[in-house]
Amino acid sequence: MDKRIYLIDITYGLVGNSPEIRMFGVDEDGEKVVVLDRGFRPYFYVIPEEGFEEQVAKVAGRMQGVVKAEVVDRRMFGKPIKAVKVTVTVPDKVRELRDRVKSIQHVKDVLEADIRFYIRYM
CATH class of the missing domain: 3.30.342.10 (DNA Polymerase, chain B, domain 1)
Incomplete structure (x- = not known):
């Protein structure tokens, strides 16, 4: 599913012993969106x-x-x-x-x- 979002903020936290990127934004309809990515390592x-x-x-x-x-x-x-x-x-x-x-x-x-x-x- 492809969806365009407008990024407002980005941060990270730890889930267990893995980093999780957290992106906060809004989509084209103005709905709030949170995108999580646990696959990226420093x-x-x-x-x-x-x-x-x-x-x-x-x-x-x-x-x-x-x-x-x-x-x-x-x-x-x-x-x-x-x-x-x-x-x-x-x-x-x-x-x-x-x-x-x-x-x-x-x-x-x-x-x-x-x-x-x-x-x-x-």
Whole structure:
């Protein structure tokens, strides 16, 4: 069922141990609408030294609170790079895991760990 809504607010909460995006809006008929999405997880990117992408992904992937760590192609200042996308269980774990991942050998930088969860969703 397709329906157009006009977004008024967006927030999130936890249901059990899973984040739930909550979007509040009105439809074209002026009726109030709430859309819930439990399928989106918080993530950030790690920039490893060249040639160490798989090693960094493996170490990060074993950390408690990490759902998945995978090597992905990204662009940084217009240039293609290999990065590690670290997906975590809940938004509150991002800061802690960012700090832990920074300490992994061969990590040059951590990016996008400061983007609020519901803003990233949009």
